[in-house]
Amino acid sequence: MLTFFGKRLLQLLPTLLFVSLIIFLLQHLLPGDPALVMAGEEKDPQVIAQIRAQYHLDQPIPIQYLYWLNGVVHGDLGESLRIKQPVLDLVLEKLPVTAQLATIAMLIALVIGIGAGVVSAVKKGSAWDYGANAFALWGISTPNFWLGIMLIFLFSVRLGWLPASGYVSLFEDWRTSLASTIMPAFVLGNAIAAILMRHTRSAMLTVLDSDYVRTARAKGLPERTVILKHAMRNALTPVITLGALEFGTLLSGAVLTEQIFSIPGFGKLIVDAVFNRDYAVVQGVVLVTATIYIVLNLLADIAYVLVNPRLRT
C-alpha cells in the first residue's frame, strides 16, 4: 500500500516539472522581447535594462527557467504587473471564491448526474431512459456561457427571482450567498452532470447484469434494496473518483461562468490578466490550476485503491 502511494507520489514530480516547463515557455511564445512588453508604455532603455536584469532575461533560457522554478518552489510566483501585488497573494485571495462555486457545482452535478444515471439504467428502454439520455446530450452540447445568459434572462431579467451577478461568501450570509451562487453553480454543474450520468448509467447496467445482483434478487430482496444497497455501492465507486477528475472541467468552465456572473474568482482573474497582458498572473493561475488537478488526480487514485481492496496488493 505504502509502496503504491510512494510510486504515485514519485510519478507526480516529472509531470509537475513538465507542467512548469510548459508554463514557463508560454511567455517565450510572445513575439518580441518580454522586457519590452513588461516595460509597457515606458520605452526608456535604462528601465528596459533594469527589467531585463531583474527578471534574468539577459540570461540563456534554461538559466531563466531555473531562476523561475526556484522562485516557484519557494512560493514566489512573481508579481502582477498591473496590481503590483504578489501573484500568490492574488491566487490565495481568489481561490476560495472559485472553490465555493466549484463545490456547489459538483454537488449539483453529483445529485443530477448520479440520479439520472441510476434511473436511466434501472428503467432501461423506458421514457425515463430516453429522457435522461436526451438530458446528457443537451448537457454536453450546450455552451455553458449561453446557458448562463439564458438563466440570467429568465430568472433575473424576466422573473426577478435571483441576482444576475455578484458574490457573497457562504460564511458571511448563507442565504444571499446561495441566491447568488445557485445559477452559476447550475451552469457549471450541468455539463459535469451529463458526463456523470453517462458513466453512472453504463456502470449500473454492468452491475445490474452481474451474478451477485441476480443472487440478491433470487433471495427475494426488495428491488429497492437490491438497487440502493447492492448495485449502487459498487457502480458508484468509479463514478465518484471520476467526479474528482472532472474538477479540471469545472475550473475551465469557471473562467466563462465567472465572467458572465461577475464573480471575482479564479476564472475572472485569468481573463482580466489576459486582457491586461499581466503574464505573471496568467502563468501563476495556470500553474496553480494544473497543480490542483494533479493533486486531485492523485487523491482520486488513492480513494479508488482504498475502496477497492483488490487493488491494494
Added chain:
Amino acid sequence: MVDTTEQELLRLALPIESADSPRARAIRALLLRKAAVFGLLLIMLFTGLALLAPLIAPYDPTAQSWANVRKAPSLAHWFGTDEVGRDVLSRLLYGARASLVAGGISIAIALSIGAPLGMIAGYLGGFVDALLSRLTDAMLAIPFLILAIALAAFLGPSLGNAMIAIGVSTAPIFVRLTRAQVMTVKVEDYVEGARAVGNPRWRIAVVYILPNIVPALLVQATLSIAAAIIAEASLSFLGLGQQPPAPSWGSMLNSAQRFLASAPWLAIWPGIAIFLTVLSFNLVGDGLRDALDPRRR
C-alpha cells in the same frame, strides 16, 4: 521459389479485402442509427448554409444601419437586428463559417501533432515513450480551456491563433489515444508478419498500423470538433477569437449580454446555432463510436 513459411508471412502481411469490408459494415451500422443520421443531416445543412452565405444572406453581415438598431424579428429582418443595426440572420450565416472552419482546422492541427507523436511513442516505446507520455500528462493536467486561453492570449487575439491554441490544447488527447491504439495493434500477427518479411519501420507504421487505428481517431476527432466549436465560441466570447466586425457566434453572444432586457433575440439565435452544431457532431460521434465497435452493434 518462395518457401511455405515466407508465403504464410506474406499472407499475414497483406491487407485482406473482402466484399463486405469493415468500412462498408460500419457505414451501414451508422446509417441505421436515426440520431446519427439526424446529426449528419444537420452538419450538411450548416455546412451548406456556411458555404452559400454570400448567396443566401439577405444583408451584408457588417453593414450597420442606425435606423434599424435592435429591431425585433420581422419580415424584413427574420432574426432581428443588433445594437448597430446589423442583420442577425446574415451574421449567423457568416458566423457559421468561423465556427465550422475553427472546429475543422483546430482538430486537423490537433491530429497532425497528436497522431504522429502518439505513433512514435507507442511504436518505439522506451525513453521516447516515457518522455512523450510525461509531456502529454503535463498538458492534460492543465484544464483545456485555460490552456487554450493562455495560448491564445500569448499568441494574440485572432481566429487563426484561436484555432492554433485549440489545436495545440487538444493534441495531447490524440497523442494518448494514438499511443494506446498503436500499442494494441503492434502486437497483432499481421504486424509481426510485416516486420518478419523485412518491412521498414515507417512502412509498418503507415501501411499496417495506421489504417487500423483510424476508426478510433475518427470517433475522437468528431467528438473533438464539437468541443472545439464550443472552445472557439468561448474564445470569441472573451474577445480572443474572431475579431470585430467579422461575425462569430461567440462574439455575438458577448455583445448580446448587454441587451438582454431590451433585445433578448440577440442572445437566443447564436446560442441555438452553437447548440445545434455541437449537438450534431456529438450525435455523429456517438453514432460512429457505436457503429465502429462490434460489441455495441
